[in-house]
Amino acid sequence: MSDFSYDPFDPAVMADPLPYYRVLRDEHPVYYLPKWDTYALSRFSDIWDALRITDGTFVASEGTLPSAAVLQRHNSGPVADPPLHPMPFHANFDSPVYESVRRCTSSPFRPRSAAGWAERIRTLANERLDELLPRGTFDLTQDYGGHVAAAMVCEFLGLPVELASEVLAAVNAGSLAQPGEGVEVANSRPGFLSYLTPIVERRRAEGADGSVPIADSLINFVLPDGSTLSDSEAATQMLGVFIGGTETVPKVTAAGLWQLAEHPDQLAAVRADLEHNVPIAREEILRYTAPAQWFARTVRRPYMIHGTTIQPGQRVITLLASAARDEREYPNPDAFIWNRPIERLLSFGHGQHFCLGVHVARLEVTILMQEWFRRVSDYRILSESASRPPSSFQWGWNSVPVDVHAEGG
Known part of the structure; x- marks a missing residue:
């Protein structure tokens, strides 16, 4: 990395971003990407404060996860909120529209509601x-956790x-991404809405x-201008x-x-x-393995x-996965330590866009474990068959095959 460059859409970064994050934290805490007119923040405290x-x-x-196609359009000044209709996903709006629609979901x-889901999970x-x-033998990600999480989403949405x-x-x-492009949610949205729009139509x-x-x-819901959401607009707000x-x-x-499994003593x-101990371990697991790489x-x-002034219209990407490995926040951050004291965590974001489902997510991980x-x-993880597709965003293990020996059978 003597000739260092970082781009979240670079195939090498998408295949393994962690070495890049270390260089960014140590040498380039505010890193400018001229191609995208975007600054990358990599240290925990800088991201937390921003x-x-x-x-x-x-x-x-411009979205919390803009694709390369969005970032390649440089802005000459502040970017206004999008028009209310046809309404995009509410996270694209500033206050008060964002918070008002968020409360609907x-x-x-x-x-209190999240705790009531424990027995169902x-x-x-x-x-x-x-x-x-x-x-x-089966897949931990898809067959076990994936099925339960998707079933709960079905329950939440009807x-x-x-x-x-x-x-x-x-x-x-x-969620799959192509090198050089990133995740383009718009391409998948019609498929997602084919599940969500009929819910709204039926309930109306x-x-x-x-x-x-x-x-x-x-x-x-009534918007500030007195209008309401169409069926497709309401369905779009359920995408989160x-x-x-x-x-x-x-x-x-x-x-x-x-x-x-790799640390038998732990x-x-x-x-x-x-x-008592699974909720403690869960927090270290969230720090160490949370798949979201960045938000913009x-x-x-x-x-x-x-010492750098970022101007209106320019972008900031907050590298949450880099923050999770920042030795300024977590001593020996590349080690997995099940009972590590964790005072602050960015795996669910922070501030205005803090994860809506944080309480349910923690509950689901705890109960599943x-x-x-x-x-x-x-149990034995069949690591040689595990799959972690390159991604600019959800760089997680899509497939983790496991071989089990159940008690009594």
Whole structure:
């Protein structure tokens, strides 16, 4: 790396970004990418401080995960919010539209509501294990965590749980990225909306009485100009739950079980008290394995960092995965330590766009691991067959095959 350059869409970066992140943190904490007119922030504290600013300095009007096609268009000044109609995903708006629509989708994910899902998640996990364990060999990401997470998304949105496998496959296909381009969600959106728009149509016909909270809230939502959302616009606002609720938890769970299998002493310590120790280990697993690499903002007001002034219209990408390996925040960050003290975590973001489903996601990872350890006395990760496709965004293990020996069978 003597002739160092960083680009999130570079095939070499997409295949393994971690060495690049170390150079960025040590030598280029504010790194300019002239091709995209974008600055990359790589240190934990810099990202934490930037994301906590909610005064309009940073906006997501070009998307929180813009593709190369978006970034190649350079701006000459501040970028306005998009028009209300046809309404794009609400994360593209600044306050108050963003927060108002977000509240429509939040009711199942508030702390008290999230806790109420525990038994349902536990039931789904055990039903899935009942089916998988007799096989002996299966995929941790897709067959176990992926199926349970997708089933929960179906529950949240009002889809039949029987569609979980289809939902999982659709989201997996939509998160793949091509070198040089990044993830282009717009290409997958029609497929996603084919599941979501009929929900809105059905609920509108049935009266949207609140019994399907997310869809009904969006149908009844009134925008600041007095207008309401069309069926397709309301469905578009459900994409965050549909995608985010499906793709991250399975990758985190599978990678966490893999890390513990590679550290038998740590695995034994976690097994010694599942109720107490799995939630502790979960936080280190989130730090060490969370697959999201970065999110973007567009600057609306001048922002100075490390002597560099980022001008309105330019972009900032916050490298969350780099922050997770920052030795300034985490001593010996490349080591997996199940009970590492963690005071701050960026795996769910920070500030205005903090992950909507954080409480449910933590609960799902915890229960998936607890039920796994209760039912599986021994397992071996078939690492030679694991798959981690190159990606500018969700750089996670899409496939983690495992061989199991279940207790009593």
